[in-house]
Amino acid sequence: MELAGLACAQTLATVYKKDKFPRVLVCCGPGNQGGDGLVAARHLGMFGYDPMVWMPKPGSKEIYQRLATQCKNMKIPIIQPTNDMSPLRDALARSDVILDAIFGFSFKPPVREPFDQALSLITESGLPIVSVDIPSGWDVEKGNAAGVGLDPDVLVSLTAPKEGAREFKGL
Numbered sequence: 001m002e003l004a005g006l007a008c009a010q011t012l013a014t015v016y017k018k019d020k021f022p023r024v025l026v027c028c029g030p031g032n033q034g035g036d037g038l039v040a041a042r043h044l045g046m047f048g049y050d051p052m053v054w055m056p057k058p059g060s061k062e063i064y065q066r067l068a069t070q071c072k073n074m075k076i077p078i079i080q081p082t083n084d085m086s087p088l089r090d091a092l093a094r095s096d097v098i099l100d101a102i103f104g105f106s107f108k109p110p111v112r113e114p115f116d117q118a119l120s121l122i123t124e125s126g127l128p129i130v131s132v133d134i135p136s137g138w139d140v141e142k143g144n145a146a147g148v149g150l151d152p153d154v155l156v157s158l159t160a161p162k163e164g165a166r167e168f169k170g171l
Contacts, residue, residue, distance in 0.1 A: 001032065001063070004132070004158050005039020008099060009047065011156045012040070012130045015171065016097045018049050025095035027122065028055040029102040029115070029136070035059065036132050036158075037101025038067035044099075045074050053078040054091055056114050083114045085121060092125040100129050100150055102136035105162070109146050111137050119150055130154040134162045143167040 012024065026041040028034035034055060041051040053071055058064065058081060071078060079087045092098075100122070102115060111119060119137050122129065129152040134140050137149025143164040144151075153170045 001035045001039050001067070004036040006043050007158065008036060008040040008101070008130070008132050008156050009043035011154065012044065012097065012099055013047050013049070015130070015154050016128060018047065021096040021128070022050050023094060023096045024049050024051045024099055025091050025097075025127075026051050026053045026099045027102050027118070027136075028053060029104070030055070030057045030059040030064070031104055031106065033101045033104030033132055035064050035067055037099060038064070038071055040099055040101065040132075041071050041076050042067075042074060045076050051076050052091055052095070054088055055079070056081050056083065056118065085114070085117050088118055088121055092121060092127065095127060098122060098125070098127050098129045100131040100136050100152060104133050105140055107134070107136070107138075107140065109137075109139055109148075111148055116148070119148060122150060128153045130156065132156050133158045134165060135168070138164050140164045
């Protein structure tokens with residue numbers, strides 16, 4: 001997770017310079033992908049960005065809890081878990097770029113609540129999106145076949161590109 005999160009933070013920092021995109025909303029799911037996002041948030045903070053974390057369903061593994069604590073210790077705001085989408089709307093309005101660390105390799109459609117609403121709000125925000133490993137909502141083998149996944153501008157492929165990412169059109 002540490003190397004994956006660092007790679008994601010470095011990629012975002014390379015494409016979206018902090019003078020134009022200082023406010024990063026890191027959207028984390030409950031699995032390892034979310035852990036990568038928490039690590040990335042920490043590194044982005046050290047790079048001089050102003051990260052904020054949204055995670056509606058925090059992971060239950062001890063490592064996830066420790067990573068969240070590290071972010072809190074660095075004074076990185078973490079939006080409290082809720083099914084209400086208002087905090088996400090507010091966070092999107094105060095952000096310049098999104099790091100998508102919601103769903104990863106093990107995701108299987110369909111997208112369930114509260115993530116279905118969240119993906120729609122993220123898409124509607126019009127903000128640039130950097131996705132970790134596979135865009136959230138995409139099937140790792142079939143891509144965005146359901147048409148509900150995010151359409152990121154940048155995709156950070158960890159280890160190797162996934163079969164489902166063949167439809168990806170960004171960087």
